[in-house]
Structures are given as structure tokens and as C-alpha cells.
Amino acid sequence: FTAANVLRGDTAVFHYHDVADINLDKDWLIDVRTPEEYALGTISGAVNMPLDSLRARLAELPTDRNLYVFCQVGLRGYLASRILQQKGFTKVYNLSGGYKLFNTVMLDQSAEIPFNCYGEPAVEGEGEKLAVATAEPARSVRTIQIDATGLQCPGPILKLAEGIKQIDSGDELIIKATDPGFATDAVVWCERTGHKLDEMVAKSGTYTAKVRKGQPKAPVLAAAPGDDKNIIVFSGELDKAIAAFIIANGAASMGRRVTLFFTFWGLNILRKSEQVKVKKGFIEKMFGLMMPRGSRRLGLSNLNMGGMGAKMIRGVMKSKNVSSLEELLQIALQNGIRLVACQMTMEIMGIKAEELIDGVELGGVATMLGAAEQSDMSLFI
Incomplete structure (x- = not known):
């Protein structure tokens, strides 16, 4: 979907080798990462405008200049570029690969060979000898x-x-x-x-x-959570899936990072509609036959009536110009919403990674909890 955004013209990109040609006297180079990430290193001349506060600082940006935005790997930069475009900025470019790729490439190019790195250090001669600090021998690592x-x-x-x-x-x-x-x-x-x-x-x-193992942390006051959104999609029913994606896309439109964690019956939403040939055991095959394959085969939680209710809801949604579940899913991918499939549940229910749609990553309970700790809201649907 990243390539599709570029091909459709939804977003423009620039690359690490273009950075040197940016005229900082006329153009703006904007780092949309957090202040903590910015402090650890950034591109020379970049101004820090974190994604979460970008909307509040739009008045600081000129509308007639080129705006080059970047983040760590490109996702937040994409979201920032879309926000700026929606607000009328037309000359917006996102750094492909983000600061991580730029730093890796430029670090390799600019690294200098340390002096006297070959052979033993010379101790004879007229030069002044350097004092070498001594310390207690380090203990062996276990x-x-x-x-x-x-x-x-x-x-x-x-x-x-x-x-x-x-x-x-x-x-x-x-x-x-x-x-x-x-x-x-x-x-x-x-x-x-x-x-x-x-x-x-x-x-x-x-x-x-x-x-x-790191150093033990001193007790501190509990830090306030971020403003990310974390949604656990447990249900595999059409109406609940629609609600989950509407909430997720709404949060993404506000510039929030969103994680959708699919587990148990919710995994069926991510399955491809066509049959995929994969090796399965007898029980796994039975699960696959009994569960709906893909979002188009989901039923309603109430008044399903053998599938008629789901078709009626889809018809009403279309007549009211409400995006279908499939359209909401594609919008979520375009908005950079993170779709995570529970690996443990996939093993239990016999769902293989090859059966899932593109853009889904695999994770477990720690992945979900990590997203939850960065969120100010977690929903279980």
C-alpha cells in the first residue's frame, strides 16, 4: 500500500541522497518524531515538530515553501504529510525509509578509520605519551x-x-x-x-x-500514557468489525497511532476471501471449513437470519454512502493503522500466515501490551 500511495499520487517522497540538495534557507526540514528521539540524533538543520502536536503548530509553517518531513522509518512521516496536505499544504515530501535508513547509509559513508587502528601502538618517538586511565578489571560476563x-x-x-x-x-x-x-x-x-x-x-x-540485562530501574511515579489507541478485535461478527474499523480510522484521522490486535474469531476478518493451498492437519482443516473465510462472509451478531441480515446491512450501508468493511480495511492500511494477528490463536485455530491479507504482522501478548501501555484508550470488541 506504500507503493500504491506513491503511484496514485497520494503522497510524494524524497530519498536519503536528496537531503544534501535541500536549501534550508528556503525549504523546511521537519522531524516529526518525539523530542526524545530528536535529542538522540537528527538530520542537520531539521526542526522538531512531533506528529502529535503538528496540527496545533500549522500556523508556524509557510504554505509556499517545500516541506520535507521525516520520522524514524517513514510511517509517521506519511501521516504527517497527509495531515499537511489536508490542511492545504501542496509541497510536502516524506523521507522514504525515514531517519533510520538515512543514518545507516550516511554513517557508513562518513565513518573515518580510527588513527593507528592497525598493529600495536607506538611508544617510542618524540611525541607526548598519552595518559591511560586504569580501572579495576571488569568481571566476566555470565x-x-x-x-x-x-x-x-x-x-x-x-x-x-x-x-x-x-x-x-x-x-x-x-x-x-x-x-x-x-x-x-x-x-x-x-x-x-x-x-x-x-x-x-x-x-x-x-x-x-x-x-x-539492563540496570534495575529506580522507582518512579507512573508515567502518563500516550495518546495512541489500542483495539483488541475478538469478535468475528460483521457489525462489531465495522465498529472497530470506524473507530480506528477516526482515531488515525486525528493523527493518532492505532493498533488493531486480532485474536480468536476476529482473525477471520483478516483471512483472504479466496482459498489458499497450505498444508494442514485434520482438525485445522475442520476449523477452516467451519469459520468464515474473509470479511465478506461474516454474519451479524443479531438478526443474522442465515446471512440475510448481513446482506441487508450491507445494502443499507451502500444506500447511505457508508464505507463497506472491505473499504474501511483498505483505508486503515492507507492510514498506517497497525494490524496485528495473534500468533498463538493462529496456531490453535489452524490459520496460516499465507491465508492472511497483505499488510498484517504477527505478534503475541507482549506486542498487544506494549501498544496498550502507549495508549490512553484500549477497547475490547
């Missing part, structure tokens, strides 16, 4: 390994949390898991708990994470 293969969510995360308690700050924990959702969950878990994910390797269906 490494423990945990095997969480075969466990489904939240098993691997629970094993990770249990193992991290057994080591000291600076020690390493290596954990292996076969749950695909663990690759996402581990990243979120480390971010929220203050530990460092040094490495995540996926090989032959096994995910190996190397986690370094």
Missing part, C-alpha cells in the same frame, strides 16, 4: 541459555522474564523459540522492561534472541 522451543505465546516471554531474574546486570541470556510471534514480542518486551536486545536471528523456523 551467559545462560534457555530453550523455549515448542512453546506458544505467552510461553517464550514468560521463560525470558523468568531467566532474566536469574542473572545480574550486564549478563547475557540466549533464548530459542519457535513461536513466530516471539520475534516481535521480544523487541517490545525489551523496550518496555529496560533490557537490551543485542541480537535476533531467525533460522529454519527457530528464533534465537540474545538479551543483555
Whole structure:
């Protein structure tokens, strides 16, 4: 959908190699990340206007200048560019790949070889000898390994949390898991708990994470949540799915980051309407036959009447110019709304990743909780 936005002309982009040609005397380079991210590093000359406060600061921006916006990877930059376009700014460009790609490429190009990096340092000669600070020898790093293969969510995360308690700050924990959702969950878990994910390797269906324990956090007052929105879609009924996507798209239109977490019957909303050939066991095949395949086959929670009620609702919605569920889903993808499918539930119900529509990511309970902690509202539908 990102490529489609560019092809349709919904948004314009610029690339990392175009940054050097931006004339900061005439044009604006806007970093829409948070002040904390901005403080850690930004593109030289960029002005920090966080996405969440962009609407309130529109008066600061000129309407006749080029506005180059960027975020970490491109999503928030896209949302910012759409907000600016809706407000009448016509010369808006989003950095493809965001600051992360720019920094990676430019860091590789500008890195200098440290002096005297080959061979042993010379101690003879006329130059002044540098004083070298001495310190107590560092203690050896302890490494423990945990095997969480075969466990489904939240098993691997629970094993990770249990193992991290057994080591000291600076020690390493290596954990292996076969749950695909663990690759996402581990990243979120480390971010929220203050530990460092040094490495995540996926090989032959096994995910190996190397986690370094961080320093214990001092007790602090509970931080106020952000203004993201988190919606757990449990139901697979048409009317409830429509409500979930209307709320999500409404929040996205206000510049909010939205996560839709689909679990159990809600997963059927994300299934492709056409049959996909995948290898399944007997029980998995039975589940697949009994569950609706895709959003077009969902029934109503009340007055379904063998499917007639759902058809009537769709007809009324069309006559009232209300977007269908399928249209709402596409709008959600275009708005950058995050669609997460519960990996554990997929395993239980025999739903394979190949059966899901494009744009869906897999995750587990830690992914959902991480989004919830950044939100000021969580809905269970």
C-alpha cells in the first residue's frame, strides 16, 4: 500500500541522497518524531515538530515553501504529510525509509578509520605519551541459555522474564523459540522492561534472541500514557468489525497511532476471501471449513437470519454512502493503522500466515501490551 500511495499520487517522497540538495534557507526540514528521539540524533538543520502536536503548530509553517518531513522509518512521516496536505499544504515530501535508513547509509559513508587502528601502538618517538586511565578489571560476563522451543505465546516471554531474574546486570541470556510471534514480542518486551536486545536471528523456523540485562530501574511515579489507541478485535461478527474499523480510522484521522490486535474469531476478518493451498492437519482443516473465510462472509451478531441480515446491512450501508468493511480495511492500511494477528490463536485455530491479507504482522501478548501501555484508550470488541 506504500507503493500504491506513491503511484496514485497520494503522497510524494524524497530519498536519503536528496537531503544534501535541500536549501534550508528556503525549504523546511521537519522531524516529526518525539523530542526524545530528536535529542538522540537528527538530520542537520531539521526542526522538531512531533506528529502529535503538528496540527496545533500549522500556523508556524509557510504554505509556499517545500516541506520535507521525516520520522524514524517513514510511517509517521506519511501521516504527517497527509495531515499537511489536508490542511492545504501542496509541497510536502516524506523521507522514504525515514531517519533510520538515512543514518545507516550516511554513517557508513562518513565513518573515518580510527588513527593507528592497525598493529600495536607506538611508544617510542618524540611525541607526548598519552595518559591511560586504569580501572579495576571488569568481571566476566555470565551467559545462560534457555530453550523455549515448542512453546506458544505467552510461553517464550514468560521463560525470558523468568531467566532474566536469574542473572545480574550486564549478563547475557540466549533464548530459542519457535513461536513466530516471539520475534516481535521480544523487541517490545525489551523496550518496555529496560533490557537490551543485542541480537535476533531467525533460522529454519527457530528464533534465537540474545538479551543483555539492563540496570534495575529506580522507582518512579507512573508515567502518563500516550495518546495512541489500542483495539483488541475478538469478535468475528460483521457489525462489531465495522465498529472497530470506524473507530480506528477516526482515531488515525486525528493523527493518532492505532493498533488493531486480532485474536480468536476476529482473525477471520483478516483471512483472504479466496482459498489458499497450505498444508494442514485434520482438525485445522475442520476449523477452516467451519469459520468464515474473509470479511465478506461474516454474519451479524443479531438478526443474522442465515446471512440475510448481513446482506441487508450491507445494502443499507451502500444506500447511505457508508464505507463497506472491505473499504474501511483498505483505508486503515492507507492510514498506517497497525494490524496485528495473534500468533498463538493462529496456531490453535489452524490459520496460516499465507491465508492472511497483505499488510498484517504477527505478534503475541507482549506486542498487544506494549501498544496498550502507549495508549490512553484500549477497547475490547
